[in-house]
Amino acid sequence: MDINRIGLIGYGKIGRALAAHARELGLEVAFAQDPVAQADDVKVVAGPDTELYEGVDLVIECATRGALAESLGLVLERTNLLCFSLTAFSDDALLAQAKEASQASGHSVFVPHGAILGLDGIRDGRQAIEEVSITTTKSPKSLGLNPAGYTEPTVVFEGSTRDACAAFPRNVNVHAAIALAGIGFDRTRSKVVADPSVSTNTHRIVINGNGLAWDMTISSFAAGGVTGAYTPLSACGSLDRIVRTGGGFSFV
Ligand SMILES: NC(=O)c1ccc[n+]([C@@H]2O[C@H](COP(=O)([O-])OP(=O)(O)OC[C@H]3O[C@@H](n4cnc5c(N)ncnc54)[C@H](O)[C@@H]3O)[C@@H](O)[C@H]2O)c1
CATH class of the missing domain: 3.40.50.720 (NAD(P)-binding Rossmann-like Domain)
Structure with a gap:
């Protein structure tokens, strides 16, 4: 181009x-x-x-x-x-x-x-993919939550990726990317965990389908703000x- x-x-x-x-x-x-x-x-x-x-x-x-x-x-x-x-x-x-x-x-x-990694592969396999779930674990501060309210890992969202995008619009762009590449915002399942002990952004992506089973965990350091390094x-x-x-x- x-x-x-x-x-x-x-x-x-x-x-x-x-x-x-x-x-x-x-x-x-x-x-x-x-x-x-x-x-x-x-x-x-x-x-x-x-x-x-x-x-x-x-x-x-x-x-x-x-x-x-x-x-x-x-x-x-x-x-x-x-x-x-x-x-x-x-x-x-x-x-x-x-x-x-x-x-x-x-x-x-x-x-x-x-x-994240592997968006091209998810796109390629979308017809064979049956289930996608993504769990993002970040510090409460990185999720825009008050750190004082969290002393242990806490699930702060669980549901469709469409609803996750409304609940955490600045933090689940990865979920949206996977929904777009794969099986859409309603069938992709999202979980967000606020963990006061982490300084990383971790995304665990589990995908199952016809002849495929993928499990990827991607961590990056939160160098301030919402975006990892x-x-x-x-x-x-x-x-x-x-x-x-x-x-x-x-x-x-
Ligand atoms: N797709 C991904 O995997 C991924 C990963 C990280 C971040 N993001 C998203 O990328 C975006 C940028 O991230 P960042 O870390 O650079 O954020 P940042 O906060 O460092 O920068 C965002 C900038 O946008 C400006 N801004 C706010 N409202 C605006 C508007 N209406 N018009 C133009 N500019 C406006 C802000 O003043 C700020 O300078 C965010 O939406 C973030 O959630 C996506």
């Missing part, structure tokens, strides 16, 4: 890592849309700007599910989109809009593997794959 100029929605941890990596790849970072971020290495705008979207080959959303919902249609009419706040797609109307706008415009929606590296790898290949509704 011919990517020369990119724009960012969200200029926090992932956005800044991607901007630095994009410059290393020789790409121009045309803007960062962020209502609060300050930067002297990129033009910062506070809200959606269709002229700016028009002028880039790829917009990368790494902000919030609200920001993705607000910008998705405006972006896809004009250019390609890589998005990280995947819990937004638990809203079926937004997911349908993404697929329809991508088809109508010919622009691509890229779903990154983000904090691995995700910015993974995001840069996804950008590499888009620049090299890309197209359609792809998992990168």
Whole structure:
């Protein structure tokens, strides 16, 4: 895919890592849309700007599910989109809009593997997959909960991934990615555990199906905020794959 100029929605941890990596790849970072971020290495705008979207080959959303919902249609009419706040797609109307706008415009929606591994394999096997469950264990603080209320590991959510996305929109993007790649938001089962003794983000993904049984545990260190240390590296790898290949509704 011919990517020369990119724009960012969200200029926090992932956005800044991607901007630095994009410059290393020789790409121009045309803007960062962020209502609060300050930067002297990129033009910062506070809200959606269709002229700016028009002028880039790829917009990368790494902000919030609200920001993705607000910008998705405006972006896809004009250019390609890589998005990280995947819990937004638990809203079926937004997911349908993404697929329809991508088809109508010919622009691509890229779903990154983000904090986990194996999204491509889950996508490939989706017809054979019968059951998917994901358990995420994080510190109460990382889940946005008051640490004083948790003295031992506590299940704070158990149910469908669709409901998990509503309950913990900033923390279950991994669940949303797996639901999107696999058997959907209602059949994918989610559990969230608040554990005061951990400083890691751990995701255990158990998948069973016709001729397959997978059990993956992925841990990364929570380097402050909601995003583990691995995700910015993974995001840069996804950008590499888009620049090299890309197209359609792809998992990168
Ligand atoms: N898919 C995955 O595996 C995965 C993994 C980690 C994080 N994430 C998600 O990626 C997103 C970014 O993560 P991060 O660690 O960089 O977060 P961060 O908090 O470091 O940065 C987010 C930035 O978005 C900005 N922002 C807030 N509202 C905005 C809006 N309406 N428009 C534009 N910008 C806005 C904030 O000011 C902030 O600078 C979050 O939604 C996070 O949940 C996804």
